[in-house]
Amino acid sequence: xxxxxxxxxxxxxxxLAGDEGPGVQKAMEIVVALGRIYGAxxxxxxxxxxxxGVSYKNLGxxxxxxxxxxxxxxxxxxxxxxxNPAGMDLSRWQALGFDPAFADRQNAVIRAFSQMGVRTxxxxxxxxxxxxxxxxxxxxxxxxxxxxxxxxxxxxxTNREGGPSALAAAITGRTAAxxxxxxxQRRATLQVEVRCSVRETSDYGALGYLVGRAAQNRxxxxxxxxxxxxxxxxxxxxxxxxxxxxxxxxVDGVTPExxxxxxxxxxxxxxxxxxxxxxxxxxLSSARAGDESSEVRPHEGWGAPIDLVWIxxxxxxxxxxxRVATLLRGRxxxxxxxxxxxxxxxxxxxxxGLVAALEACGAQVVADxxxxxxPMRELGFRSMATPxxxxxxYGPSHxxxxxxxxxxxxxxxxxxxxxxxxxx
Amino acid sequence: xxxxxxxxxxxxxxxxxxxxxxxxxxxxFFGGVDPDTGVVAEPAHPLAGICVSARVLVFPTGKGSTVGxxxxxxxxxxxxxxxxxxxxxxEPIVAVGAIISDxxxxxxxxxxxxxxxxxVEVEDERIRIVRNxxxxx
Numbered sequence: 001x002x003x004x005x006x007x008x009x010x011x012x013x014x015x016l017a018g019d020e021g022p023g024v025q026k027a028m029e030i031v032v033a034l035g036r037i038y039g040a041x042x043x044x045x046x047x048x049x050x051x052x053g054v055s056y057k058n059l060g061x062x063x064x065x066x067x068x069x070x071x072x073x074x075x076x077x078x079x080x081x082x083x084n085p086a087g088m089d090l091s092r093w094q095a096l097g098f099d100p101a102f103a104d105r106q107n108a109v110i111r112a113f114s115q116m117g118v119r120t121x122x123x124x125x126x127x128x129x130x131x132x133x134x135x136x137x138x139x140x141x142x143x144x145x146x147x148x149x150x151x152x153x154x155x156x157x158t159n160r161e162g163g164p165s166a167l168a169a170a171i172t173g174r175t176a177a178x179x180x181x182x183x184x185q186r187r188a189t190l191q192v193e194v195r196c197s198v199r200e201t202s203d204y205g206a207l208g209y210l211v212g213r214a215a216q217n218r219x220x221x222x223x224x225x226x227x228x229x230x231x232x233x234x235x236x237x238x239x240x241x242x243x244x245x246x247x248x249x250x251v252d253g254v255t256p257e258x259x260x261x262x263x264x265x266x267x268x269x270x271x272x273x274x275x276x277x278x279x280x281x282x283x284l285s286s287a288r289a290g291d292e293s294s295e296v297r298p299h300e301g302w303g304a305p306i307d308l309v310w311i312x313x314x315x316x317x318x319x320x321x322x323r324v325a326t327l328l329r330g331r332x333x334x335x336x337x338x339x340x341x342x343x344x345x346x347x348x349x350x351x352x353g354l355v356a357a358l359e360a361c362g363a364q365v366v367a368d369x370x371x372x373x374x375p376m377r378e379l380g381f382r383s384m385a386t387p388x389x390x391x392x393x394y395g396p397s398h399x400x401x402x403x404x405x406x407x408x409x410x411x412x413x414x415x416x417x418x419x420x421x422x423x424x
Numbered sequence: 425x426x427x428x429x430x431x432x433x434x435x436x437x438x439x440x441x442x443x444x445x446x447x448x449x450x451x452x453f454f455g456g457v458d459p460d461t462g463v464v465a466e467p468a469h470p471l472a473g474i475c476v477s478a479r480v481l482v483f484p485t486g487k488g489s490t491v492g493x494x495x496x497x498x499x500x501x502x503x504x505x506x507x508x509x510x511x512x513x514x515e516p517i518v519a520v521g522a523i524i525s526d527x528x529x530x531x532x533x534x535x536x537x538x539x540x541x542x543x544v545e546v547e548d549e550r551i552r553i554v555r556n557x558x559x560x561x
Contacts, residue, residue, distance in 0.1 A: 033436070036433060062459065066497050070524075162517070
């Protein structure tokens with residue numbers, strides 16, 4: 001007989017036996033099964049949870065039914081829990097043209113989460129709305145870009161959770177201690193020497209795309225990066241986690257586990273050199289990078305009309321919104337310009353007059369959702385420019401959009417022109 | 425009549441029985457199995473066109489999108505789920521799907537011991553295989 005690798009506490013055994021009801025029992029079954037699959041020896045308490053699988057577009061009726069049933073079985077979260085982007089702006093969906101039937105189902109999803117005690121702010125950047133975990137704190141976060149940020153930039157510890165497994169951790173307050181919860185799994189297994197200039201946020205996205213594709217699920221350690229803003233790391237990690245399954249990376253002298261003297265390298269690691277990020281720009285602009293089999297037409301090049309410019313993947317910080325407003329200089333946009341952000345960040349932007357300034361230029365500051373999880377084709381969009389590596393990667397496969405990838409300045413100029421007009 | 429008894433590792437406890445449907449290739453449920461018919465829909469799959477409903481579904485491991493967990497749930501709600509799932513080595517998507525759908529599941533089984541058409545009984549980590557019935561897969 002297979003001996004069980006996991007040792008559970010009395011409380012955990014009681015949850016598994018159903019003493020706290022069927023909802024908690026199901027959650028503990030998930031946590032324990034994943035622990036068995038990955039050879040964990042124990043469970044650890046988690047400080048917070050980020051749940052993915054929120055958009056009705058991805059969940060469908062099956063996912064909604066499942067969440068509603070779990071909530072009705074009495075499942076309630078025990079730790080602060082936030083949600084990934086939903087399929088629409090939960091308060092301004094009508095003005096943005098969303099279908100009322102879709103809105104009805106999306107709202108039902110949000111109600112199920114709310115019944116479980118989840119904070120129904122829908123963002124991929126919980127770390128921008130007050131949830132900054134501590135160094136070494138155990139978490140159960142889904143949303144690959146947030147997982148990457150928490151592990152790499154903050155030095156907290158989480159695996160890449162799925163929707164149900166993250167929710168199971170929230171309901172039990174625990175996750176199985178395997179993978180990135182363990183010291184030895186956090187060491188770098190791929191050394192990346194960067195020998196070219198990487199300055200713009202979109203440069204970091206292109207770099208992340210190239211390295212993620214090569215790294216798969218290894219842990220990269222970057223040398224040669226002169227990071228000047230947190231947004232650059234946010235863009236790097238999001239792209240690494242899109243083209244690869246990278247959940248943790250280190251940057252020499254920058255990220256908390258790669259500060260001077262730290263033992264950051266695994267005993268065996270491979271080595272790669274990045275001489276140019278241009279191949280990343282071109283792959284992300286091809287409109288086919290995310291899904292080779294997609295039917296989306298290829299990049300039409302300079303001067304092609306664009307329906308949408310998208311800023312805010314991962315969700316925009318206040319600083320990123322300020323830069324957009326500065327680049328617009330009061331000019332009107334010809335194509336749609338969406339800046340997606342957490343509701344709290346949008347509210348902060350309202351309070352400093354930034355939303356009014358952006359709206360006066362024809363931009364929309366959209367909360368709770370993003371282009372990857374909203375029904376974009378149903379809203380009439382076919383082509384998009386973005387400075388986000390992750391957004392460009394998923395645009396064709398998840399939103400059915402032809403993608404132009406460029407710097408923030410190039411994207412804003414293109415929004416004003418209504419055509420793809422990168423200046424260099 | 426041959427009966428073989430094997431022990432594996434519980435992923436989702438419970439009792440079930442049925443006729444085995446064996447794939448030596450991994451199975452992905454999202455896009456791989458139609459939740460409204462239970463039929464394997466992946467064109468080049470060895471089980472393409474075959475209905476998984478009420479069968480003891482045996483395959484090495486899962487694959488594909490995490491939405492696959494919800495496809496298993498949908499199959500269950502539609503009365504079209506497999507009776508039980510047996511894997512060589514389980515992965516999270518199918519494991520979570522089996523748990524949320526109350527489908528008994530066991531892994532760490534030498535799946536070469538099971539042939540399509542065998543009668544299989546699953547009780548927690550124990551499985552019993554009876555090979556006295558001639559059946560097509």
